[in-house]
Amino acid sequence: MxxxxxxxxxxxxxxxxxxxxxxxxxxxxxxxxxxxxxxxxxxxxxxxxxxxxxxxxxxxxxxxxxxxxxxxxxxxNNDFENYINQDVVFESIITNQPVLKEKSQQFEVQPDNFNGKIIITTSKYPEYEYGDKVKIAGKLEDPPIFEDFSYKDYLARKGVYALIFFPEIGLLEKDFGNGIVKTLFSIKNSLKQSLNRIIPLPQSALLEG
Incomplete structure (x- = not known):
């Protein structure tokens, strides 16, 4: 063998x-x-x-x-388990580039002294950016487990353990993120905008993944 x-x-x-x-x-x-x-x-x-x-x-x-x-x-035993289905208020920095959808946007935050992240879903405007320091007030929810798919397990593999939908958000300060990461996101956004101008929307969306 x-x-x-x-x-x-x-x-x-x-x-x-x-x-x-x-x-x-x-x-x-x-x-x-x-x-x-x-x-x-x-x-x-x-x-x-x-x-x-x-x-x-x-x-x-x-x-x-x-x-x-x-x-x-x-x-x-994640840090958020004791706060599920409760109203929470905290300050945090946006740790990824927000994902814009038709009527909403999503981004991740990691509160201080917590090991893990939360996905925030909020209205499309105002648009937030990676590195924004925000104050969030909303209800902490557990990711759902469906009959044939565990969204909770899927998110846990990415270090995400909770969700908040349409909380109150206050922008405190900007430019708290890593400078190199912020530059990479800016380049990505510029390429995306150029792609959308050159190629029709459905095809450019496929190329963006």
């Missing part, structure tokens, strides 16, 4: 373990028991290649379950 095949089997085992943990929600104690069980054949039969490979695949499968368990634990 080649090294590339072994590596492939280990990767597939890890992915399968994550999927298994997603479906069956295995407890931490059970995962630790499986982990100990997997280490026994590795220590005893490590001279026998096929058994050793199978044992390592089992180990990576369990590590995949463990990885998903830690991911879920992080979501359940």
């Amino acid at each position: 080649t090294k590339s095949k072994i590596f492939l089997y280990l990767c597939l085992s890890f992915i399968a373990g994550i999927s298994f943990g997603l479906i069956f929600q295995i407890s931490q104690l059970l995962i630790l028991g499986f982990l100990i069980f997997a280490l026994i054949p590795i220590s005893v039969f490590w001279k026998y290649k096929r058994i050793a490979v199978f044992s390592f695949c089992l180990l990576f499968f369990i590590l995949g379950m463990w990885r998903y368990y830690l991911f879920q634990l992080k979501i359940e």
